[in-house]
Amino acid sequence: MTTVLKVNGVSRRVDATPETPLLYVLRDDLGLNGAKYGCGLGQCGACTVQLEKEAVFSCITPLAAVQNREVRTVEGLGTIDAMSPLQQAFVDEQAVQCGYCIAGMIMRAQALLDVNSSPDDETIRAHMMPNLCRCGTHQRILRAVRRAADSLAAGRRS
Known part of the structure; x- marks a missing residue:
């Protein structure tokens, strides 16, 4: 079955059944x-993406829950040469250890x-609670989110 998805602002056609997990479509198709x-x-x-600005486990x-809704992945935030403020904050705070959980x-x-x-900080902690980091970089992740928030609040893009 052909489904049209809007991923990172681009409409894409995929052939998959409605019950196929979004994660498989993103990665495999x-x-x-x-x-x-x-x-x-x-x-x-680890599979977290945004669906209409809401964080979801892909x-x-x-796939049936995604049709006609905007999907945003980490690839849609920025590039290695032009990182989003949040991506840059994760680099600046060295919030990555093994890296497996970081996109999510x-x-x-x-x-x-x-x-x-x-x-x-309390709001950040509560919001980030569903995502796990087995390497234990939680404090650096918290600092990175706070840094990005400060950057956005100041109207800067770093």
Whole structure:
């Protein structure tokens, strides 16, 4: 079955059944490998993407739930040469260790910053709670989200 998706601002056609997880379509059909397969149960957050600005676990989001809605992946935020403020903050705060969870962490944080550009630490922690980092860089991730929020609040793009 052919489905039209809008991913990172571009309409794409894919042949997949309605129950196919969005993660599989992103990785296997569209070649967008930022979202990772972690648990397959929506419990770790490695697969997090944005669906209409909401952070969702793409491993448990069926393709049928995505049609006619905007999907945003980490590839849609910026490039290595022109990073988004959030991506730059993760680099500046050295918030990456193994890197497996980072795309999901960034997408969950971006969903927060899209609706609240000045969250306090408690809000950041609560929002980031569903995503796990097994390397333990949680404090650096918190600092990165705070740094990006400060940058956005000041109207700067770094």
